[in-house]
Amino acid sequence: MTDVTGANADVLHTLFRSEQGGHEQVVLCQDRASGLKAVIAIHSTALGPALGGTRFYPYASEAEAVTDALNLSRGMSYKNAMAGLDHGGGKAVIIGDPEQIKSEELLLAYGRFVDSLGGRYVTACDVGTYVADMDVVARESRWVTGRSPENGGAGDSSVLTAYGVFQGMRASAQHLWGSPALHGRKVGIAGVGKVGHHLVEHLISDGAEVVITDVREESVRRIRDRHPQVTAVADTATLIRTEGLDVYAPCALGGALNDATVPVLTARVVCGAANNQLAHPGVEKDLADRGILYAPDYVVNAGGVIQVADELHGFDFDRCKAKASKIFDTTLAIFARAKDDGIPPAAAADRIAEQRMAEARRR
């Protein structure tokens, strides 16, 4: 066998031998005519067809794209397992700047590759792809969800994502303060975009005091016009140091919890929509050591994937909302397991997800 070194060796290690058990299948796709270069990674189909979005991104190298697809697809296995979905984890990445190279021809070529997997992988939107793109991909394959309402899809997933995050927050309050009510609690939201602004509505209805920040002035103005009682602060650094903050909800970018932010957080709870909030392994322990309760991001932000999974069977908002409501119980179960096993909630969530996948394999 030929020896592989450097980046290639790292990729192959992640693929076949990583501590998390490796991946089932990785497909490298190329269509010269349209310029498509894509990677479809299927981490696990233990619970059902792999489900996860298509990221369209200008990766610096092919190796970086493969690594991202491997990591993202593994994350989807855990997210789908914890959301109680009968789906495994998969993810695809298309290499290139969507502004420059995205075309109908390219998306159709991509759709043919998705179709060639015969339903082992079901795709949806992610960074750089939108419902309109999924409508195009769906002309070549039926293994597509996250489509536009005009084409039978459910549309914007941020409504249910915000609802799920709110349920995770209620569960955190229940665990810490003995009541799920956020009435009278001070909640800071970093990023009031699609998800964050719906979260504000839930919190206001429940009687919470809300503090927000966003790099886009117009996002802040939209909230302050509707709810003048909401306080806006200059930036996230100020928000996380706010005196008397009970809950911090990162709803912008990943990596919000890191070596610089965790030591100065004033909140007792972190529960937000952003993906990959923990900047590196070990941050979950730093949070626990400071007595900060962390509601794992991939558990509480699963409302979106619950919605796209539901769409495959003909979208029903109430059925979906009922499923997203279960995030409350799931989050409580994670905190209980963390306490029993003496580990941080993020590690407890991983254990529960791994157990669910292992049990499914035994069936």
Ligand SMILES: NC(=O)c1ccc[n+]([C@@H]2O[C@H](COP(=O)([O-])OP(=O)(O)OC[C@H]3O[C@@H](n4cnc5c(N)ncnc54)[C@H](O)[C@@H]3O)[C@@H](O)[C@H]2O)c1
């Ligand atoms: N939309 C969904 O259904 C969904 C589902 C699961 C996870 N998520 C995750 O939740 C997060 C928010 O998603 P969204 O759909 O609301 O995105 P969005 O782009 O609509 O909103 C993000 C907001 O954060 C703001 N922002 C960016 N950088 C910031 C910074 N440094 N400080 C403060 N604000 C900043 C942006 O201006 C924007 O208003 C993302 O991490 C996303 O991956 C979203």
